[in-house]
Amino acid sequence: MIVMKKKLTIGILLFVFLAAVFVTIGMAVSGQEVFNGERLQNPDRFVLDFTRMTKEDTGNLEAEAGDVLLCSWEIRGGRVNICIRDEAGDVLYRADGADTADFKLPITMSGRYTVTVDAGHAAGRIEIRVEQTGTDVNS
Numbered sequence: 001m002i003v004m005k006k007k008l009t010i011g012i013l014l015f016v017f018l019a020a021v022f023v024t025i026g027m028a029v030s031g032q033e034v035f036n037g038e039r040l041q042n043p044d045r046f047v048l049d050f051t052r053m054t055k056e057d058t059g060n061l062e063a064e065a066g067d068v069l070l071c072s073w074e075i076r077g078g079r080v081n082i083c084i085r086d087e088a089g090d091v092l093y094r095a096d097g098a099d100t101a102d103f104k105l106p107i108t109m110s111g112r113y114t115v116t117v118d119a120g121h122a123a124g125r126i127e128i129r130v131e132q133t134g135t136d137v138n139s
Contacts, residue, residue, distance in 0.1 A: 044130040046115050053078070053119040061113045061130050068131045069105040069113065073098060078122025087111035104131075 037050025039057070046059030063069065069084065075098055084093040086109065093105055107113070107130075115128050 044132075045127070046129070047125075047127045048117060049125045050119075051123050053080075053117075053122045056116065056118045058117075059115045059128075061115065061128065062111075063107045063113055063130045064110045064132065065108055066133050067107045068133060069107060069128055070131050071105055071128045072102040073124060073126040074100050075122060075124035075126075077124070079120040080122045080124065080126075081118045082126065083116045083118075084128070085114045085116070087113070 033055035034052055035050060035055055035057070036052040037048065039049075040047040041059045043060075043062040046061060048057060061069070071084075071093070073080075073082065080095075080098045082093075082095045082098050083091060084105065085091055092113070095101065117126060
């Protein structure tokens with residue numbers, strides 16, 4: 001009788017352990033959103049510095065005609081897609097499978113610019129900021 005109770009207890013514990021393992025694996029595979037890191041967003045700067053990111057994030061920047069977007073990133077693993085759109089929704093820049101970049105993107109029209117980052121099991125740092133040049137290209 002005692003042996004049967006021990007076997008039953010061990011069987012229940014094993015079942016609970018395996019169920020927990022399968023739930024954990026299922027959550028990891030299901031695409032659950034994860035962000036471990038720091039995020040900074042203000043009208044002239046958007047920064048993501050992360051050790052793990054599996055989600056989409058969006059930031060908005062305000063820029064004047066003649067300004068420049070200073071764009072830099074270093075992705076240390078995983079998949080990252082970055083898209084920068086103007087106020088009308090037109091794509092100014094797109095990087096699918098981004099890894100490392102450091103460049104300037106000139107702004108020809110004043111308005112709001114949207115940065116979208118879509119990451120899967122990624123680590124890295126992304127920084128996009130507005131550099132005000134004081135030069136209006138439309139004047």
